Amino acid sequence: MRPTAVERWAADGVLIVGGARAILLQVADPVVAAGVARHSDFAHRPVQRLVRTLGYAYAVVLGTEADSRAVARHVDAAHRPVAGAADADRQLWVAATLYDTAGLVHERVFGPTPTPLADEVYARYARLGTALQMPAALWPGTRAAFESYWADALERLTVTDDARSIAHDLFHPAVAPLWVRAALPLAQLLTVELLPEGIREAYGFEFGPARRRRARVAWMIVRALVAVTPWTLRSTPARRLLRRIRTR
Template sequence: MASQAFRELASEGVLLLGGARAILLQVADPVVGAGVAAHSDFANRPVHRLDATLRYVYAVVLGDEQAAAEAPRHVNRAHTPVRGASDPERQRWVAATLYDTAVQVQERLGGPIPHPLAEEMLREYAALGTRLRMPAELWPGDRAAFAAYWEGSLAGLEVGEDARRIAQDLLHPSHPPLALRLALPLVRLVTAGLLPPALRAAYGLPWDARRARRYERTMNAIAVVNRLLPRRVRSWPARRYLAGRGLSGRSRGASTGR
């Protein structure tokens, strides 16, 4: 059973800052990019993929056994016509982007994750792949193995036309809801800042010394505000998905603290 420390970390709403970063990493794999481009409508439904991903992640990582078992069935049905979606290697890559993004955001805002907790986090995030069709042995056994896998995978990415079109629709949607329209400048800045430099350049995302300073100031401000918020506020997105979407967290202990 996952520790309380892990459940608290995984329920931090601030991790959502990395959502677009994870998607752009995913679709930089040409097979994933082609599948998403053919079956996702970012232009007209800019938050749909993120919403579906959050439903799955919270169910598997923080939900009870029933929710964790049911969520993959929904994903597998949705993925039936999608090229490459059932490929264990691609499932490993998608799970890896979610794990690495969570680590990057948490460490940027809260400092280094203690080694035992980081290793537990790696083990728990494996379920995002193994609950689908990824064999358990494909998942890196420790953080050193993950780092080697990650660096090798980054070297093989290719930002093609599908990935660039998805990035455009994701970061510059045509008709976003008002709340998203107001948030998009922040999303674009944080996404560019969190991406590996080579990938940021491949996507053609604007970046210079001025933007880098603004990114650092913004992340520092978010870190300060996040530390001041009660845990109940910080965990609101997780509680919304676990309760509002019918994904009970009782047996997995998805406590959100005070």
């Protein structure tokens, strides 16, 4: 079946570039950071953590109702011992970081999304929260309302030692395949560039003129690679993870 415009948008593998940015924003909430620090293991299982997050996002945003229910059960089970994980406001924040990051990366690579499609994408990403315990009414009703929520939420963030420890483990894992280690310098450069300035500084990331120039060149390379890579290849991670969810 031919994918819809929103499916092509959300299944594009280039959005994975923003994964670390979303994580660092999520853990800039101290309660989220404390839960992740005590119950996650970025230092020893970075790939597994990424695959689990991507699988959830693809199943909820792109999959069927059955796919969404299946991954939600797994997430709920994993979150059961984590303080604050079932809190609706924090589920809203996590969903918001995934939506905002995907939109930011998509715009950097492809330019602005046309309004009708942008509205459809926005509604689809609300499912990342409502598939769990977040009431649908908690998701801001419009993209303009989301921007207001987002600005206020950023002001309330506090980067704690837990968050900084997670950031260190994210970019300096104790155990990781060679290809992951090779990609980490580029991933860190793009992640730091994508972070809001205040959050970037709170994490202690340096981002002077030389790094800004390297980031601009890196984005040029990303755009060039995307331009010569067919969408059928770029959407491979989404298709494979959805297939895995449906066969397990």
